[in-house]
Amino acid sequence: MRCGLIGETLGHSFSKELHEMLGRYEYELIELAPPALESFLRARDFDGVNVTIPYKQAVIPYLDGLSPRAEAIGAVNTIVNRGGKLFGDNTDFAGLEALIRRMGLQLRGATVLIAGSGGTSRTAAAAADALGAAETVRLSRRGRDGALPYETAYKKYADAAFLINTTPAGMWPEVEGVPVELGRLPRLRGVVDAVYNPLRTRLVREAAARGIPAEGGLYMLAAQAAASAEVFTGAPLAPDTAERLYRALAFRKRNIVLTGMPGCGKSTLGALLAKRLGRTLVDTDAEIVRQTGMPIAELFRRKGEPYFRDLETETLRGACMTGGKVIATGGGAVLRPENMELLRQNGTVVFLDRPLSALRPAPERPLADDAAKLEALYAERRPIYTAAADVTVPVIGAPEKTANDILEMLQ
Secondary structure, eight states, X not given: OEEXXXXXXOTTOOHHHHHHTTTSXXXXXXXXXXXXXXXXXXXXXXXXXXXXXXXXXXXXXXXXXXXXXXXXXXXXXXXXXXXXEEEEEOOHHHHHHHHHHHHTOOOTTOEEEEEOOSHHHHHHHHHHHHTTOSEEEEEESSOOTTOEEHHHHHHHOTTOOEEEEOSOTTOTTOTTOOSSOGGGOTTOOEEEXXXXXXXXXXXXXXHHHTTOOEEOSHHHHHHHHHHHHHHHHSOOOOTTHHHHHHHHHHHHHSEEEXXXXXXXXXXXXXXXXXXXXXXXXXXXXXXXXXXXXXXHHHHXXXXXXXXXXXXXXXXXXXXXXXXXXXXXXXXXXXXXXXXXXHHHHHEEEEEEEOOGGGOOOOTTOTTSSSHHHHHHXXXXXXXXXXXXXXXXXXOOSOHHHHHHHHHHHHO
């Protein structure tokens, strides 16, 4: 079978990897400029395709039939070629509903705001309605196509309980985008973002910082991929397929970020994990030494700590833009909130908790080059490392054991 994904820009997509995990068909990413959409669909040279921005509504006139779900929603993200006839379906509905249920959000009787007015916004409205929402309100900047302008929504629906983002705001590579001012929606009880690259968008991170349950769209992607595969092949998959796909892809796409005291073993463990997993290692201190041609201690003496911290942030910015790496941070990387934002974007932050008794001063570490400095630094930073971490791993024994412990916790 020949399957794939069509869209205007697909550099952000994980769909090829996801579908090929199933091992049932070839799957390719097919970028189409708008003028090329009609000729592609009329040629019908495929068995099945998924559809993404901006074509989920544009494909409908070229199809020979729609599933009841796709017809009711008015948006298609899955097309199957049956004997030369094209039939459209909407598996985004199943994916989004599965994500909301997995998060444990109770939409019944609530007001749900939906950022966006395109095809996925229609799917989100249908999913919210199916889950019992009292009211669903689509939002857009200009208030077109039945959507409400954001400014109006902030005033009229300040008590909204849930937000679903279906816009591309915050999607790689424009990762700083955020579609909604969360501070103007003070009663939110849950935020769902259909964007999955980066794994944690700025919207998701801001919601989490406010104590609001929030998730990106990776599970939605996995669940709709499983549903699409059933449409493509006509054969059912095991009930746990979406969960298995999600876990495998999430582990593959997350950076493993190592934090901890100077001398706790970040570089050693980073190299060990990178080799074992076949990943790129970014050791930020080593990268700064490579860029400047100076040891860290000399850089501190000549340029000062603020200069070094700025270099560290820029190094992290490049490393954290994409996932699937092992990142060994410098001991002070967690001190800047900006750095933690970068690290959490695509990463799981692991604190390597080596006891003070096992740490040693070193002349190449300017903030820990004698026992007194090291002890003071440990007392100051250990609470910061603990608070910043997603996972804390005690560092006791051989590096191989600690590496095994890390992988056990993350997989």
